[in-house]
Each structure stands twice: as C-alpha cells, then as structure tokens.
Amino acid sequence: MDRGSFDALATAFPGCVKVMALSSLTTWRIGGEAAVIEARSAGMLADILGRARELGVEVFLLGRGSNLLVSDDGYDGLVVRLAGDFGMVSWTRGGDGWLVSAGAAVTLPGLAGAACMKGAAGLEFAVGIPGSLGGAVFMNAGAYGGSMADRVVSVEVLDGNGFRTMDRAACGFGYRASFFQDSDALVLSVLLSLDSGDRDRLMESASATLRKRRESFPLDLPNAGSVFRRVEGAPPPGKLIEDAGLKGRRVGGAMISKLHANFIVNAGGASSSDVFGLIHDAGRVVYDASGVSLREEIRYLGSFEEPQRGR
Ligand SMILES: Cc1cc2nc3c(=O)[nH]c(=O)nc-3n(C[C@H](O)[C@H](O)[C@H](O)COP(=O)(O)OP(=O)(O)OC[C@H]3O[C@@H](n4cnc5c(N)ncnc54)[C@H](O)[C@@H]3O)c2cc1C
Structure with missing residues (x-):
C-alpha cells in the first residue's frame, strides 16, 4: 500500500496499525511484512473496512494463520485480525443440549476443550x-468424520451490504468448502448447537484424539496441516505422495514430512517459495505417477511465481 494510504489508516485508527512480519502470525512461520490492524468490535471492523474501501486498499482477514502460505514479499493490503469482542463465548442450555454463541476469534481447540469440560458433545x-472459529467456518474444518457444518446453526457476517445473519443452509458447506470462500462476507460470530454428553467420556475422547494426532502428524515442526485436499474416488493425498516416493523430499528449508506425506514442514529457514516449489513438485510427480490432479487445501496470501517445470 502506498505511504499516503498507510498514513491515512494510521491517523484514522491511532496506535492500531502496525507493520509486522506475517511469519509471526502463521503456523508455518513463513511470510513477509504487511500492515496489520486488530479490530476489537464489529463497529470498529466496519469502520476499518469502510476506510480501506475509500482508500482503495485491499483487506485480508487473518485468523490463526494455520491454513495459510504467505509470500516472502508480504502483502500489499491491510491484514485485519479479530480481537476483543470477537473472543467472547456464551453458553445456553437449549432443549437436550447446548447453544453456544462464540466470536470468530475464539480458538477452535479452546472452544472444543471447553465444550468437553461442560459435557457438551x-x-x-x-x-x-x-484455527480460529471464523477460519474453521470459512474452511468447514473437520476431522475423523466430523466438521463444522454439522454444528453450525447460523453465522453473523459483515459484507459490502452490512451486517446480517445467515442460517446453515446459506453457508453452502461442503468438504473443506463454504460460501465464504467465494464471497467478501466476513464471519463475525457463530451459533453452534451441541448435544448433552458425559463430561468424563468427552474428555477421554478428546485426549485420545490428541494422542492420535501427535502420533500421526509432524507437530514438532512448523506446518499448516494437510496441504492438499482429498480427491473423490482417489486414495488420500498423503498416500499418493508417499507412493510417488516423495516422503522426505526437500526444496530449501521445506520438506515433505517423513511422518505424514500430506504435510510440508518448515525444517528450518523455509521460504514461501521453497514451500510453493515443493507443492508444485508434489502435484506434478503425483500426476505423472497416478494421473490424479491434486488441489491445495491451503490458502495463499501475496504473490507467488510459478516455478519452472522440472525444478
Ligand atoms: C497442525 C495442524 C493440523 C491441522 N489439522 C486440521 C484438521 O484436522 N482439519 C482441518 O480441517 N484443518 C486442519 N488444519 C488447518 C487449519 O487449522 C484449518 O483450516 C483452520 O480452520 C484454519 O483456521 P485459521 O483461523 O487458522 O484460518 P487462517 O489460516 O488464518 O485463514 C484461512 C482462510 O480463512 C479466512 N478466514 C479466517 N477467519 C475468517 C473469518 N472470521 N471470516 C471470513 N474468513 C476468514 C482467511 O481469510 C483465509 O482465507 C490444521 C492445521 C495445522 C497447522
């Protein structure tokens, strides 16, 4: 963004706009600089979006950065993070279960853990x-047969037309897909419906899940979860990548995990172009070996150059 726009934003929101390395805000620990602002309320968010629109500055809403590859060149627009009011959670007993209203900045593990402690299944x-709850709804995050879509009742959003509530049907959920991925609507808060459950059993199930994930995923190195999406009718991407002999393959500091081939880890000093190159390599080699075209689950921010073929 040009200096004039940055100064105008800094004047409109005194002390709130910072230039930061996005590597500190992503789980891959990769990414160059951008102007970052925290929106602490829905009103402030609307003001930020309005001011950015007037200035012609593009806005990107960042959650916990756990599904994101940010360019080493950073991002030329304004990165908005949700904080303050967006971290609120309220629990109501409803019928046989619970209704939970939670802000988009609430962390998913925190919310899921609190639900187990309350006996909400x-x-x-x-x-x-x-991830954040907002990012999880955007991605329709899921695992082990469950996904956000199963629990969402409605979503409060802000888009170019203002604030509104969308019911689950309007959210267009599919496998790691939602209406939000093709829209400018930002998720502000989410109403979830949970069942009544036995607290001890839920805690045990959550612990077992965490144990299983620790054994299956390379959680000791920075990563962004599964890089590629499942392709219907084909083996899982991790199996295709492993069968293509790519486990342990490196480009610079990025490596296809030896533990789970659908994870690319930052094995030390990886750049976004290292990861991007490895994603391309994996896609090309898997296609040549199996005829399956892999598509990324991860999202990109900033600009990336297509690697030369054969790299
Ligand atoms: C170790 C590890 C394990 C993982 N395991 C899983 C798994 O089992 N299942 C799974 O589905 N995913 C998994 N992921 C991926 C990731 O955690 C999820 O996709 C998560 O939902 C992303 O949320 P986030 O807040 O980090 O989003 P970000 O990465 O910050 O953003 C992702 C996208 O969501 C958009 N977004 C974020 N917040 C909002 C909002 N409030 N409104 C509108 N758009 C928004 C962003 O603009 C961006 O386009 C894993 C990641 C890691 C690092």
Whole structure:
C-alpha cells in the first residue's frame, strides 16, 4: 500500500496499525511484512473496512494463520485480525443440549476443550485443529468424520451490504468448502448447537484424539496441516505422495514430512517459495505417477511465481 494510504489508516485508527512480519502470525512461520490492524468490535471492523474501501486498499482477514502460505514479499493490503469482542463465548442450555454463541476469534481447540469440560458433545473432532472459529467456518474444518457444518446453526457476517445473519443452509458447506470462500462476507460470530454428553467420556475422547494426532502428524515442526485436499474416488493425498516416493523430499528449508506425506514442514529457514516449489513438485510427480490432479487445501496470501517445470 502506498505511504499516503498507510498514513491515512494510521491517523484514522491511532496506535492500531502496525507493520509486522506475517511469519509471526502463521503456523508455518513463513511470510513477509504487511500492515496489520486488530479490530476489537464489529463497529470498529466496519469502520476499518469502510476506510480501506475509500482508500482503495485491499483487506485480508487473518485468523490463526494455520491454513495459510504467505509470500516472502508480504502483502500489499491491510491484514485485519479479530480481537476483543470477537473472543467472547456464551453458553445456553437449549432443549437436550447446548447453544453456544462464540466470536470468530475464539480458538477452535479452546472452544472444543471447553465444550468437553461442560459435557457438551459434538466438537471433540476439533480439539487438535489450531484455527480460529471464523477460519474453521470459512474452511468447514473437520476431522475423523466430523466438521463444522454439522454444528453450525447460523453465522453473523459483515459484507459490502452490512451486517446480517445467515442460517446453515446459506453457508453452502461442503468438504473443506463454504460460501465464504467465494464471497467478501466476513464471519463475525457463530451459533453452534451441541448435544448433552458425559463430561468424563468427552474428555477421554478428546485426549485420545490428541494422542492420535501427535502420533500421526509432524507437530514438532512448523506446518499448516494437510496441504492438499482429498480427491473423490482417489486414495488420500498423503498416500499418493508417499507412493510417488516423495516422503522426505526437500526444496530449501521445506520438506515433505517423513511422518505424514500430506504435510510440508518448515525444517528450518523455509521460504514461501521453497514451500510453493515443493507443492508444485508434489502435484506434478503425483500426476505423472497416478494421473490424479491434486488441489491445495491451503490458502495463499501475496504473490507467488510459478516455478519452472522440472525444478
Ligand atoms: C497442525 C495442524 C493440523 C491441522 N489439522 C486440521 C484438521 O484436522 N482439519 C482441518 O480441517 N484443518 C486442519 N488444519 C488447518 C487449519 O487449522 C484449518 O483450516 C483452520 O480452520 C484454519 O483456521 P485459521 O483461523 O487458522 O484460518 P487462517 O489460516 O488464518 O485463514 C484461512 C482462510 O480463512 C479466512 N478466514 C479466517 N477467519 C475468517 C473469518 N472470521 N471470516 C471470513 N474468513 C476468514 C482467511 O481469510 C483465509 O482465507 C490444521 C492445521 C495445522 C497447522
């Protein structure tokens, strides 16, 4: 963004706009600089979006950065993070279960853990998914047969037309897909429906899930979870990548995990172009070996150059 726009934003929101390395805000620990602002309330968020629109500055809403590859060149627009009011959670007993209203900045493991402690069932699948609630709805995050779509009742959003409530049907959920991925609507808060459950059993199930994930995923190195999406009718991406002999393959500091081939880890000093190159390599080699075209589950922010073929 140009200096004038940055100064105008800094004047409109005194002390709130910072230039930061996005590597500190992503689980891959990768990414160059951008101007970052925290929106602490829905009103402030609307003001930020309005001011950015007037200035012609693009806005990107960042959750916990756990599904995101950010360019080493950073991002030229304004990165908005949700904080303050967006971290609120309220629990209501409803019928046989619970209604939970939670802000988009609430962490998914925190919410899932709190649900188990309360004896509210249905989010155990999410205890190890390190995203925000907003990011989880955007991605329709899921694991072990469960996904956010199963529990969402409605979503409060802000888009170009203002604030509104969308019911689950309007959210267009599919496998790691939602209406939000093709829209400018930002998720502000979410109403979830959970069942009544036995607290001890839920805690045990959540612990078992976490144990299983620790054994299956390379959680000791920075990563962004599964890189590629499942392709219907084909073996899982991790199996295809492993069968193509790519486990342990490196580009610079990025490596296809030896533990789970659908994870790319930052084995030390990886750049976004290292990861991007490895994603391309894996896609090409898997296609040549199996005829399956893999598509990324991860999202990109900033600009990336297509690697040369054969790299
Ligand atoms: C170790 C590890 C394990 C993982 N395991 C799983 C798993 O089992 N299952 C799974 O599904 N995923 C998994 N993931 C991926 C990731 O955690 C999820 O996709 C998560 O939902 C992303 O949330 P986030 O807040 O980090 O989003 P970000 O990475 O910050 O953003 C992702 C996208 O969501 C958008 N977004 C974020 N917040 C909002 C909002 N409030 N409104 C509108 N758009 C928004 C962003 O603009 C961006 O396009 C894993 C990741 C890691 C690192």
